[in-house]
Amino acid sequence: MAPPGPGADIFAANCSxxxxxxxxxxxxxxxxxxxxxxxxxxxxxxxxxxxxxxxGIQMPSFARQLTDAQIQQxxxxxxxxxxxxxxxxxxxxxxxxxxxxxxxxxxxxTGRGGAMVRGRNAPDISQYPAAEALAAxxxxxxxxxxxxxxxLDVRQQTSxxxxxxxxxxxxxxxxxxxxxxxxxxEGAVGAGALLxxxxxxxxxAWKSRKAVP
Amino acid sequence: xxxHRLKTSLGxxxxxxxxxxxxxxxxxxxxxxxxxxxxxxxRHIFPDSWAFFLGEIALYCFIVLVATGIxxxxxxxxxxxxxxxxxxxxxxxxVPMSDAYSSVLDLSWNVRAGLLIRQxxxxxxxxxxxxxIIHLMRMFFTxxxxxxxRINWLIGLSLLLLVGFNGLMGYSLPDDxxxxxxxxxxxxxxESIPFIGxxxxxxxxxxxxxxxxxIARIYPVHIFLLPAAIxxxxxxxxxxxxxxxxTEFPGPGRDDRTMVGSPMVPQYALRTTGYFLLLAGVITxxxxxxxxxxxxxxGPFRATDATTSAQPDWYMGWLEGAVRxxxxxxxxxxxxxxxxxxxxxxxxxxxxxxxxFLWPWLDSLALRDNRxxxxxxxxxxxxxxMAVGAGFFTFLTVLLVGGGDDVFASAFGWSLPVLLRALQIxxxxxxxxxxALTYAIARRRSERWLVS
Amino acid sequence: MSDDxxxxxxxxxxxxxxxxxxGHGPRGPGWVPTWPATxxxxxxxVASVGFAVSFIRDAxxxxxxxxxxxxxxxxxxxxxxWGRDLAGDEVIxxxxxxxxxxxxxxxxxxxxxxxxxxxxxRRHFLTKMLVFAGGxxxxxxxxLLGALGPRPKNSLRTTSWRAGSRLVTFDxxxxxxxxxxxxxxxxxxxxxxxxxxxxxxxxxxxxxxPHFKTLAGRxxxxxxxxxxxxxxxxxxxxxxxxxxxxxxxxxxPCHQSTFDLMNGAQPVAGPAGRPLPxxxxxxxxxxxxxxxxxxxxxxxxxxxxxx
Numbered sequence: 001m002a003p004p005g006p007g008a009d010i011f012a013a014n015c016s017x018x019x020x021x022x023x024x025x026x027x028x029x030x031x032x033x034x035x036x037x038x039x040x041x042x043x044x045x046x047x048x049x050x051x052x053x054x055x056g057i058q059m060p061s062f063a064r065q066l067t068d069a070q071i072q073q074x075x076x077x078x079x080x081x082x083x084x085x086x087x088x089x090x091x092x093x094x095x096x097x098x099x100x101x102x103x104x105x106x107x108x109x110t111g112r113g114g115a116m117v118r119g120r121n122a123p124d125i126s127q128y129p130a131a132e133a134l135a136a137x138x139x140x141x142x143x144x145x146x147x148x149x150x151x152l153d154v155r156q157q158t159s160x161x162x163x164x165x166x167x168x169x170x171x172x173x174x175x176x177x178x179x180x181x182x183x184x185x186e187g188a189v190g191a192g193a194l195l196x197x198x199x200x201x202x203x204x205a206w207k208s209r210k211a212v213p
Numbered sequence: 214x215x216x217h218r219l220k221t222s223l224g225x226x227x228x229x230x231x232x233x234x235x236x237x238x239x240x241x242x243x244x245x246x247x248x249x250x251x252x253x254x255x256r257h258i259f260p261d262s263w264a265f266f267l268g269e270i271a272l273y274c275f276i277v278l279v280a281t282g283i284x285x286x287x288x289x290x291x292x293x294x295x296x297x298x299x300x301x302x303x304x305x306x307x308v309p310m311s312d313a314y315s316s317v318l319d320l321s322w323n324v325r326a327g328l329l330i331r332q333x334x335x336x337x338x339x340x341x342x343x344x345x346i347i348h349l350m351r352m353f354f355t356x357x358x359x360x361x362x363r364i365n366w367l368i369g370l371s372l373l374l375l376v377g378f379n380g381l382m383g384y385s386l387p388d389d390x391x392x393x394x395x396x397x398x399x400x401x402x403x404e405s406i407p408f409i410g411x412x413x414x415x416x417x418x419x420x421x422x423x424x425x426x427x428i429a430r431i432y433p434v435h436i437f438l439l440p441a442a443i444x445x446x447x448x449x450x451x452x453x454x455x456x457x458x459x460t461e462f463p464g465p466g467r468d469d470r471t472m473v474g475s476p477m478v479p480q481y482a483l484r485t486t487g488y489f490l491l492l493a494g495v496i497t498x499x500x501x502x503x504x505x506x507x508x509x510x511x512g513p514f515r516a517t518d519a520t521t522s523a524q525p526d527w528y529m530g531w532l533e534g535a536v537r538x539x540x541x542x543x544x545x546x547x548x549x550x551x552x553x554x555x556x557x558x559x560x561x562x563x564x565x566x567x568x569x570f571l572w573p574w575l576d577s578l579a580l581r582d583n584r585x586x587x588x589x590x591x592x593x594x595x596x597x598x599m600a601v602g603a604g605f606f607t608f609l610t611v612l613l614v615g616g617g618d619d620v621f622a623s624a625f626g627w628s629l630p631v632l633l634r635a636l637q638i639x640x641x642x643x644x645x646x647x648x649a650l651t652y653a654i655a656r657r658r659s660e661r662w663l664v665s
Numbered sequence: 666m667s668d669d670x671x672x673x674x675x676x677x678x679x680x681x682x683x684x685x686x687x688g689h690g691p692r693g694p695g696w697v698p699t700w701p702a703t704x705x706x707x708x709x710x711v712a713s714v715g716f717a718v719s720f721i722r723d724a725x726x727x728x729x730x731x732x733x734x735x736x737x738x739x740x741x742x743x744x745x746x747w748g749r750d751l752a753g754d755e756v757i758x759x760x761x762x763x764x765x766x767x768x769x770x771x772x773x774x775x776x777x778x779x780x781x782x783x784x785x786x787r788r789h790f791l792t793k794m795l796v797f798a799g800g801x802x803x804x805x806x807x808x809l810l811g812a813l814g815p816r817p818k819n820s821l822r823t824t825s826w827r828a829g830s831r832l833v834t835f836d837x838x839x840x841x842x843x844x845x846x847x848x849x850x851x852x853x854x855x856x857x858x859x860x861x862x863x864x865x866x867x868x869x870x871x872x873x874x875p876h877f878k879t880l881a882g883r884x885x886x887x888x889x890x891x892x893x894x895x896x897x898x899x900x901x902x903x904x905x906x907x908x909x910x911x912x913x914x915x916x917x918p919c920h921q922s923t924f925d926l927m928n929g930a931q932p933v934a935g936p937a938g939r940p941l942p943x944x945x946x947x948x949x950x951x952x953x954x955x956x957x958x959x960x961x962x963x964x965x966x967x968x969x970x971x972x
Contacts, residue, residue, distance in 0.1 A: 093306050099841040100390065100518040101835055101852060105906025105918045107521070109390055109511045115622035115629040117923050117934060118912035122521070122623075150844060151834075151851035156421030166304040167510070172324070172505030173726055176333055179626065182391065184617040186505050187527025190339030193499055194270070194347065197340070200491055201266035204484055204745055258759050272756065325723055327728045394903060394919065401901040401966035404821070411968045412818045416810060421820035422902065430813075458761055465757055475757040480755055483748025494734045501707050501730020515898070516862030517835070519906035521918040532961030536901065536936060537920045543938025543967055550969030553938045554901055587761045619921065629921065630934065 007077025010070050014062060014134065015078075023082035025138075032058055037135040038052040039078055041148070041157040043087025047165065048075035090165060095159030103160065111167035112178035114157040119143030126180075130165035134158070257477040260459045264355075266488065267348040273274055273489045274341035275447065277496055281334040282436060288324055291432035292314040293388065293425045302509045310513035313428045314388040317508055333500030338380050340496060340527040345373045353572070353602050354592040357460045363573040365453045370444050370570055377528050382435040384526050386451050387506075388428055393514025397422055398536075405555040423516045460589045469587045473613050506555050522620050527613070534615025538637050564611075596655035604648030611640040697750045697801055701742065708739030821971075822963045824895075825858035826944060832868060832893070832954040835859065840868065840954045842889055850908055852896060855956065856966025863964050865896040865904060867915060868954070869926065876913075879931045886945040891954060893944040894930045897965040898922055900937035917940070939967065 003004035011023075018026045018036035031134050036059070042048050052071050062071065070073030079088070100109060106122035113124040119142060125133055137157050140146040148157055170177060178185040242248040259265070277553055292312040298305050300315065301322040320327040349369065352358050357368040381399075385392045400422040403414040419426045467473050475481045499505075503519070512518065525533055535557035544551040568575065577583045592599050614621070615636045622629040712735035717729040754930050784905055786792050832840040832853040850869035871877045872890040886892075890953065894915070898905050903919035913926045914933065922937030924930040930941035942964050945957035963971050 075609040092304050092305070093308050096304055096512060097308060098835075100512045100515070100520070102906075104390075104518065104520040105904070105908075109520040110507075112522070113597075113623050113629075114907075114918065115619040115921075116907065116909060117916045117921055118628055118909050118914055121626065121629075140910060143909045143911050146849055150846060150849040161219075163304065171302075171304075171509070172504055172507070174328055174507060175502040176845055177504050177507070177626070180510065181559075181620050182522050183506075183524040183526050184522070184530075184620040184930060186335075187339060187530065187617075189499075189503060190336060190527060191343060193336060193340050193495060194343045196495055197270050197344075197492055198263065198267070198743075200265040200488065200495075201270075204488060204749055205261055205266065256759075257756065258757060259690070261756075325720060326726075326729055329726045329733070372877075397903060398901045398919065404966055404968040407969050411970065414968075415815040415817045415820070419814040421817065421863075424814075456762065469762060470761055471758055472761055473756060476755060476757050480752045482746050483744050483752055486750075487741045487743070487745025490737050491745060492741075494737030494741050497730055497737055498734035501727050501734055516860075517680070517865050517904055519904040519918050521907065523903075523919055533920075539936055541900070541922070541932055541936050541938035550967045550971045551967055551969070553936060554966065585763070586778055586842055619918075620812075633921070660842075 005073075005077065006151040007073040008068070008081070010066065010074040011077055015074065016067065018059075023078065034058060034135065034139050034141070037138045039082050040084040041087045041090075041134050041138075041154045041161065042078050042131060043085075043090060043126075043154075043158050044162065045072070045075040045079040045081040045162055047129075047131045047134070047158075050129040054129055056128055056132040056135065069186045070079040082144070083158075086154045086155045090155050090158035090162055092159065095156075095163030096162050096166070097159065098152065098156055099163050102151065106144070108182075110170070110182075111164060112180045116143060123165060126168045126170060128168075130168055132163045134161045252596055255411040255476070255478040257455070258458065258472050258474040259477060259481040260461045260472070260474040262462055264351050264462075265459055267344060267351055269485060269488060270344035270492060271341055271348055272447070272451075273492045274337045274496070275443065276489070277337040277493055278334060278341065279440065281330045281337065282440075284326075284330045285320065285334060286436055287582060288316060288320045288327060289313070289386065289387070289432075291429045293428050305509065305512070305650060308513065311388045311428065314513045317387040317389070321509065329497075329500055332503075332505050333497055334383075335505045336499040336503070337496050338383060339505075340529060342373075342377055345369075345376060346528075349373060350606065354599060355462075355589040356576075356586075356595065356598070357589055358573040360573075361457055362453075362460070365450055365457075366573050367570060368450045368453070370566070372443060372450065374566070375443050375446070379439040379443065380526055381429050381436060381529060382439065385431055386428060386435060387508045389508040389511040389515050390514050390518055390520055391506075391508075391511055391523060393423065393516070394519070395525055396427060397516070402554060402558040405552040406559055407549075407555070408552060423514075427487065433511060458587070460587055462589050463591075467588060469585065472587065483612070498619070522623065524617055524620065530605065530616035531552050531609045532558060533618070534612035534618070534636075537618060538612070538615045538633065538640060551643070568622065593655040593658040596652050596659055599655045600648040600652035603651040604644040607642040607647040608640065611643055615640070702746045702751065703743075705739040705741075705746065709736045709743070710738035710739075714738060755797050790867060821965075821968055824959055824964055825855045825861040825864040826956045826959045827855070828956065828958045829949075830855040830956045831949075832856075832866075832946075832956070833859070842891075842948050842952045842954065844954075845870040845891070847874070847890060848910070853893070853954075855948050863895075863897055866893045866910070867896045867905065867941075868893045871927075874927070876927050878928045880943075881944060883929075883945070886943060886957070888946055888948045891901035891948075892926070893956075894924070894926070895940040895944065895960060895964040896941075898937060899932070899939040899941060899964075899966060900935070902966045903940065 012021070015023075019039055020026055020036075023039035023042075026036035028035040034057075049071055051059065052062045052066070052075060054063070066074070103111075106114050106116065107125055111125045113122045117119050122144075132155055136144055137152065137160065138146070138148040148154075152160070170180060178189060217435060238248065241251065274521075290312045294312045295309050296312050296315050298308050298310050298315050298318065300306075300318055302318055305318065321331060352366065352369070381395070384397050385399075396418075400414050400418055403417065404410045406413060417430075418424045459474070461467050461472055461474070463471065475484075489608070511520070524530065536554060539553060539557035542553045542556070544553075600655065615633070617631055617634050618636060621627065622632050686765035710731045716729065716736055719732055745758035754765060833856045834840060835852060835854065837856070837859060839856065840851070843850065845868070847870050851865060852867050853868045854862050869892055870890050871887070871892055874890075877892075894905075896904050896906075898917040898919065899915065900922045901919055905915045905919050905922070905924065907918055909916060915924045915926060915930065916922070917935070917937070920936050923933050923934035924941050925933045925939070930943065932938060932940060935945045941959040942962050944960055947957050949953050949955050
């Protein structure tokens, strides 16, 4: 078992009820659409922290129950003591490669989601903490198949989650991201530029038109 | 006589004071001759209507594109040699990618002003094609394509084709996931052509897709071959325009033999120079504050990777829409196969552009009217033409929406199959409907026109 | 066109030069303020310095581009306003060039051309040779296209799969009979060909799903409930990357071609016309999944002599 410490106590008091004493995951409860997932791929405190603070699709936020310091402690504890050690060898860029192979087909390379033909549309994953992606990979979600344990091992799952975290933060040095939906909004905004230019042309020609003899 | 006029005539009579402009004129005449022609051209007449600025938008976009393109060319590597990325954008650190893609990342993240110039280049390209199309619509609906401007109509349409194609080439160069996906589809379309398709595809791409030399092949086409062709045709387009002069809208004092407008120098020259700078400013503002084509988020192209919301730039959207909406009618003929994609991707563009190219001749045949004209028509003066044009552009617009159907479905929470089916119906039903409605309205307006 | 043909309808509006408006004369009825142009030029002055400074300090794209845009807009506004409001409303008119109705001139041109042509065509044999040799020369240059690339040969019909090729994941890890549970899937490649675009497959384990239809002639292709389909779309060649678990369909993200996994990957929606080819699978003595052979039909988008 994990050694005692402040993180262990916080975990035992707040997390183990759903995720199990050793983070092995819980059973489905009628009130929850999905069972609480095992914490094996949660190998980075940076993945755990936002989830504890903001909560996810069904996990509540613990920002009121826990102080910032406590959230950091429990996140460290989960990453160091609860998660599978293999998770800590994960790598963001490697996760990006897997993301583009397996995930971008439905969620798009920017993670903003996409249309499906038969089921519900794939959601915009940038709205949730990246750890939510781990739960989806482990449990599957509706039309989304299970990846964990078959297509992807723990290290690969964690890598994907680290990359999803990049997409959540969406580096945007070029200005407003236009929804990160690619050429469609870009084309619409480009039409706006043309409208501005036509407006300027109308202004420029207005005076001369009045001057017609 | 105003004081100004008086001064000028006095100057002429008693030998002008040697102002810098006069000295420049003398130098020009001594070294080049032809001052009388030049003097006349200073007073070249330009019409005063905003509609004549549409072509200028396109022209000035081209200038912005050449200027920014030169900057980009200094940093782009047209090579698909595999490199391991270790640049500033950490989420791709250690990922194998083409030298081309890596150089675009460096250009965007490390070269000072690199991202700005890249974004300005891309926005200018989007506005360029849009301006060409609006310009073409203006020509069409006002009858500016009639004799003596039929040849220039052909040149203008050729420019539209070349510019659109060069845009596609530029889209393909960064070798990101969207670039490669576009090339993959281009290969498949080429392959679908009967008899020559497979050979044509492998010859153009240098082998079966994905090949390692296609970026190096596209690069000179994008930065030299097509820009040179565009510049040449643009020169011819403007040269003819200069010789024939602009058309003009009807108005007092105007007819097919008389033109009214502003002189080139100084009024028009000041206005158009100002307009060019305003255009450059607007597009630069877009490049500064609106992110376009963030290739670092898309990742390098790999033939096993795919993304949803994969669209071409907007001006290829009608083709994308046609390819999505056309049903999967693969036809087997003996031992041969005619793939479904051949119809929307090869035949349809031909069906769209052939009548456009022939339009001035079709128009004069239909009306038995081949007169030499300089005065424009108002759109509703010709209800038939207005109906044909409205139906035509409605058709293209529905196709364009179809090209982004998955993005609309995803962004607005719609069902994609329902949207697709609706568009498949609309693309057939809406154009004739819009045409009929336009005809009825234009007919009433033109009757009122004739009465007044 | 001569200058006399033009008439000036309106004299140049009084501008700064002759005292009236320009900012320093009396504010008569035609008075136009100059301050907009001045403001524009001041903006350009300040923004140009801002641009250079932000470049030197390596500021963000927004600062750099904002200053550049402001500099361009400022001077653009000044010049446009100058031309529109300060340079006066001079409206002139003149004749359009009309095509020569001068039949004599046209006939003379025709005669001159005709004479030149006759100088050449008089030599009948030489003329014919010229056309022939010139034509053959131009045609002969077509062979240069051959330098661009090979003819397709077999590359469009075959993939890297061979009898006995082991299936591996994108990382090169062999796929065994225990890798997938029923209802899950992964993307696989032939061992040693991880970058082979046309060899990528979707491997799924159907298990004993009663809805799965085994097509005639393919009874031995899906051992232990493992089924493999080409992952290259038969429409335009994109990877068929969307896997809808509940509907058991594969969808191509490029044009939404939809293939039914339970029925031989037949197209059921979207623009594809042919099913995804199925790869015949086997399980070897060590429990690794292998291919029985290459695909039995060409993978990917259709082409003319595919049939």
